[in-house]
Amino acid sequence: MKKIRKSRYKIRFPSRTENLEVVRDFxxxxxxxxGFKSEGADQISLAVDEACxxxxxxxxxxxxxxxxDLNVIYDDKKFEIIITDKGKGFDPKLLxxxxxxxxxxxxxMGGLGIHLMKTLMDEVNYSFNPGSKNQVSLVKYIHGTA
Amino acid sequence: MSGxxxxxxxxDQISVLYLSGFLDAHTTPKFEHALQTLIKEDRVKVxxxxxxxxxxxxxxxxxxxxFIEEIREKGGDIKLSNLSPxxxxxxxxxxxxxxYQIFDAEDEAKTKFNETK
Numbered sequence: 001m002k003k004i005r006k007s008r009y010k011i012r013f014p015s016r017t018e019n020l021e022v023v024r025d026f027x028x029x030x031x032x033x034x035g036f037k038s039e040g041a042d043q044i045s046l047a048v049d050e051a052c053x054x055x056x057x058x059x060x061x062x063x064x065x066x067x068x069d070l071n072v073i074y075d076d077k078k079f080e081i082i083i084t085d086k087g088k089g090f091d092p093k094l095l096x097x098x099x100x101x102x103x104x105x106x107x108x109m110g111g112l113g114i115h116l117m118k119t120l121m122d123e124v125n126y127s128f129n130p131g132s133k134n135q136v137s138l139v140k141y142i143h144g145t146a
Numbered sequence: 147m148s149g150x151x152x153x154x155x156x157x158d159q160i161s162v163l164y165l166s167g168f169l170d171a172h173t174t175p176k177f178e179h180a181l182q183t184l185i186k187e188d189r190v191k192v193x194x195x196x197x198x199x200x201x202x203x204x205x206x207x208x209x210x211x212x213f214i215e216e217i218r219e220k221g222g223d224i225k226l227s228n229l230s231p232x233x234x235x236x237x238x239x240x241x242x243x244x245x246y247q248i249f250d251a252e253d254e255a256k257t258k259f260n261e262t263k
Contacts, residue, residue, distance in 0.1 A: 017172035024201075042232060049203045053171040112204035112211075112240055119239050 050113035059087025166198035169206030190222025197228035
């Protein structure tokens with residue numbers, strides 16, 4: 001059986017919103033390299049922005065001394081990004097689809113990003129272990145995508 | 147081009163905000179400030195022209211959500227215009243076209259405001 005070669009990349013960056021732009025560019029470039037067209041790469045980098053924004057806001061509560069690890073692993077079929085933090089973790093109830101009218105009324109928008117991630121990616125999986133290791137894995141399959 | 151900017155143009159009762167660059171969790175405070183200033187000045191007929199906006203995340207969409215109710219209560223509205231297909235797609239994914247009037251051109255948004263004077 002032919003062994004599938006995986007490409008692996010890793011960055012670690014301080015938990016600051018000003019780093020989102022660099023992270024998006026990094027992931028966008030790798031998605032293009034993996035074979036996505038620009039629309040697919042746009043979707044992946046937006047989903048990664050949303051996941052990192054959630055970590056910065058909720059898990060790290062804007063504590064810029066915290067670090068975020070981002071791993072990208074891909075082969076010719078599957079593109080996966082794993083984002084790891086050691087913060088608080090966040091409430092899985094946010095995973096429900098947000099009711100926009102309710103959000104408008106309460107001026108609350110935290111759940112929009114999670115809904116976007118689930119729409120943009122093929123798989124979104126969380127594992128929480130607050131204080132030691134929280135991870136979100138985002139997967140998009142390469143064949144037949146934009 | 148990197149970064150984000152907001153500029154403003156007032157014509158009669160209508161204020162147009164022009165956004166350019168990237169609207170993400172880092173740059174939203176600038177946009178929030180521009181909207182807060184308009185509310186303080188009681189200028190609540192707002193068009194946000196997104197012609198030069200290259201990118202928006204849910205943090206940016208959240209700003210629209212955060213101000214719309216107050217602006218509508220004061221008798222105004224936020225209307226959007228000139229969205230690129232890429233930016234429109236993000237608004238569309240979150241169901242914004244049902245809550246906001248979105249126009250191809252700024253003039254169409256102005257006409258709509260003037261109709262409802």
